[in-house]
Amino acid sequence: MRTTARLLLRPFRDDDLPAWAELNADPEVMRYLGDKSLSRAESDEIAAAVNRQYVAEGIGFLAIERRTDGAFLGAGGLTREPWHPDDLEIGWRLARVHWGHGYATEAAASWLAYAFTDLDLPRVLASTDTPNTKSVEVMKRIGMTFDHNAVLEADGETFDAVVYSITQEAWRGAVQDNV
Ligand SMILES: CC(C)(COP(=O)(O)OP(=O)(O)OC[C@H]1O[C@@H](n2cnc3c(N)ncnc32)[C@H](O)[C@@H]1OP(=O)(O)O)[C@@H](O)C(=O)NCCC(=O)NCCS
Known part of the structure; x- marks a missing residue:
C-alpha cells in the first residue's frame, strides 16, 4: 500500500470490482491490450490474481483510489511479464473518465520509487503497442527512455511493441535534479 499526494495505491477490494469490470469492458481502454473486452469473470480473476501476487511478492498491478472521495480510478504497478523474465515492468490502466x-x-x-528504493532493482522496463502514444507519454513523464522495438506475444497473438527503460542510477540522478 502506498500513498501519493492525490492517490492511495492498494490491493483490490470487492467494491472495486464493478468499476474494474466496466473499464475492462471498455473497447477504448482495451484497444492496445489485446483489443478484447473482458468479461466480469475475467476482470474479477485479474483482481484476485493481483492480490495474491501482492501478498506473495509485494508487487502487482494494484488498485488506484482517489483520496479526496475514495473513487476507484483504475490500476497500475510493477508486474512480471513473460517476455522479460529478468526484469519487472511498470504499467497502468485507468477508466476513460x-x-x-x-x-x-x-x-x-510512486511504484518506480518503490522499485528503486525498497526493492533496490537495477532497472525497470515498460512496454506497449507501438501506436499507444498515451502510454508512451506516461513512460517519458516518469523519466523512462526508449530502449528498443520488439515483437511481443500475448495470448497467442504477436504485436509490435516499444520497450522503454530506466536504470536506478538514472532515476537517482533525476530525483536529485528535482530536489
Ligand atoms: C495510458 C493511460 C493510463 C494514460 O492516461 P493519461 O490520463 O493520458 O495519463 P496521466 O494520468 O499521466 O495524465 C496525463 C495527462 O493529464 C494532464 N494533467 C492534468 N492535470 C495534471 C496534473 N495535475 N499532473 C500531471 N498531469 C496532469 C497532462 O497534461 C496529460 O495530458 P495530455 O495527455 O493532454 O498531455 C490511459 O490512456 C489508459 O488507461 N489507456 C488504456 C489502457 C492502456 O493502454 N494502458 C497501457 C497499456 S501498456
Missing part, C-alpha cells in the same frame, strides 16, 4: 489528470503518472512515479 479519469484520463487527462496525471493520475497514471503519479501512481507510476
Whole structure:
C-alpha cells in the first residue's frame, strides 16, 4: 500500500470490482491490450490474481483510489511479464473518465520509487503497442527512455511493441535534479 499526494495505491477490494469490470469492458481502454473486452469473470480473476501476487511478492498491478472521495480510478504497478523474465515492468490502466489528470503518472512515479528504493532493482522496463502514444507519454513523464522495438506475444497473438527503460542510477540522478 502506498500513498501519493492525490492517490492511495492498494490491493483490490470487492467494491472495486464493478468499476474494474466496466473499464475492462471498455473497447477504448482495451484497444492496445489485446483489443478484447473482458468479461466480469475475467476482470474479477485479474483482481484476485493481483492480490495474491501482492501478498506473495509485494508487487502487482494494484488498485488506484482517489483520496479526496475514495473513487476507484483504475490500476497500475510493477508486474512480471513473460517476455522479460529478468526484469519487472511498470504499467497502468485507468477508466476513460479519469484520463487527462496525471493520475497514471503519479501512481507510476510512486511504484518506480518503490522499485528503486525498497526493492533496490537495477532497472525497470515498460512496454506497449507501438501506436499507444498515451502510454508512451506516461513512460517519458516518469523519466523512462526508449530502449528498443520488439515483437511481443500475448495470448497467442504477436504485436509490435516499444520497450522503454530506466536504470536506478538514472532515476537517482533525476530525483536529485528535482530536489
Ligand atoms: C495510458 C493511460 C493510463 C494514460 O492516461 P493519461 O490520463 O493520458 O495519463 P496521466 O494520468 O499521466 O495524465 C496525463 C495527462 O493529464 C494532464 N494533467 C492534468 N492535470 C495534471 C496534473 N495535475 N499532473 C500531471 N498531469 C496532469 C497532462 O497534461 C496529460 O495530458 P495530455 O495527455 O493532454 O498531455 C490511459 O490512456 C489508459 O488507461 N489507456 C488504456 C489502457 C492502456 O493502454 N494502458 C497501457 C497499456 S501498456
